[in-house]
Amino acid sequence: MLGVVLLLLSPLSWRMGEIDLPVEYWWKQAFLVLLLLFIFYTNQSFVVPRVLLKGKTYTYLLMAIIGGILFYFIIVYFEQLIQYPLRMHETFNPDRPFDPKRRWIPGDVFQEMLYLLSVGLSTSLALVQKWQKDEEHRQELEKQRIKTELSYLKAQINPHFFFNTLNNIYSLTNLDVKKAQEALLKLSRMMRYVLYENQKETTLLSKEVDFIRDYIELMKMRLTDKVKLHIQLDEADDNHIIAPMLLLPFLENSFKHGISSQKESDIYIKLEIMGNTVFFETRNQIFPTNPDSPEAKEHGIGLVNTQRRLSLLYPGKHRLKFGKDEENQEYYVNLTLNLE
Structure with a gap:
């Protein structure tokens, strides 16, 4: 849902006049959504449980930084592959010469923020799920402990009761057999x-x-x-x-x-x-x-x-x-x- 709102619906709200966005733009957006989904679930399902939750905090931070760098170059490579910069330049600045080495810095910063958001949300989700599992396990152990302890306490009470009662009946057998019966x-x-x-x-x-x-x-x-x-x-x-x-x-x-x-x-x-x-x-x-x-x-x-x-x-x-x-x-x- 977040990917749809940020990457698909938002561009439709800022279409400028009669200018139609090139098809390469939508290819790039679809690729970005899929890449962020891959990062989200990979981090949530594998990286956090096997690295961060194992106590390897610095290793996890290093992996996150390396992942951000790889994310940037993968996007750049895909844009070059589909000629995304050229098509966007032709759409919005047809009268100016195209410089293939020039990057739109705000766009790169925005994409890196999306990467950090995806990693942050998936890490939070993984930690919450781990906490829920630990809490369920703790509650189950507490139930078993209470059940065991109650059984032990009741086992102590029952012999205590019968010991006193049998002593009473034993005393009655010497005094009144009918009352004992x-x-x-x-x-x-x-x-x-x-x-x-x-x-x-x-x-x-x-x-x-x-x-x-x-x-x-x-x-x-x-x-x-x-x-x-x-x-x-x-x-x-x-x-x-x-x-x-x-x-x-x-x-x-x-x-x-x-x-x-x-x-x-x-x-x-x-x-x-x-x-x-x-x-x-x-x-x-x-x-x-x-x-x-x-x-x-x-x-x-x-x-x-x-x-x-x-x-x-x-x-x-x-x-x-x-x-x-x-x-x-x-x-x-x-x-x-x-x-x-």
Whole structure:
């Protein structure tokens, strides 16, 4: 399009009176367009990728300069071959003698500018294409990295969950066989959720809430009267989706570290749904644990992993705060999650 505008249409706008341009002029223009096209695509497809993008900057600049010189002499040779200077002189200056050694300097400068424009545009195009390919490759690597990392994080969460749950059921077998059987039934339903839903990228929020309820009911079976649960879970519809088992580590930590065998304790669990936003909160007392126990060593593993999952799956769409409230001697977790 640029060649058509500059080399073919523009001359038609400055035809002088009844003077018709000689056919040699159009031959020269057509040759110039083809030559510039050859330079454009050769530079874009071969020279830039194999020279400039390989770090050979000075070699590329030298090739561009040599190319400009060759471009000039090729045009001069073609003009002499078709007798272009003579025909243009006869058209515009028929009363003056023709000097074959005399060149029209502005025309030569204009042609060299076209050469530089062709090289510049083709170089820019090649660099943009290289940047696009690198960006696509980077995004693909980032997707694979995130996918691998999420699989690793979920693999850490699942054994963490089953370890605690099986310990609970094992404790019930020595106290109440019927409750242990009920716990196994609930665990089997939860396992189906873990095996099928956790393999997906997302699941219905309603299924996640049902999973939370089952988990809480399972925990209730081993709690004594010293533990008071304050549960508030909103009903979820089927219009919202969420990453599976995203909230489980918060629940695990509440039951694992907020219960004492000697003192009374309170656990607060709240899930509120407002439009596309989910507000999740847990609070529990802080009871010291044996620093050599497995619980102490595993403390925070699920919470840290979930924090990482949130940063990968919901960048800019979540706000997570957790820590110790020294005034009330409580550990709290506040999560605000936008599911849009």
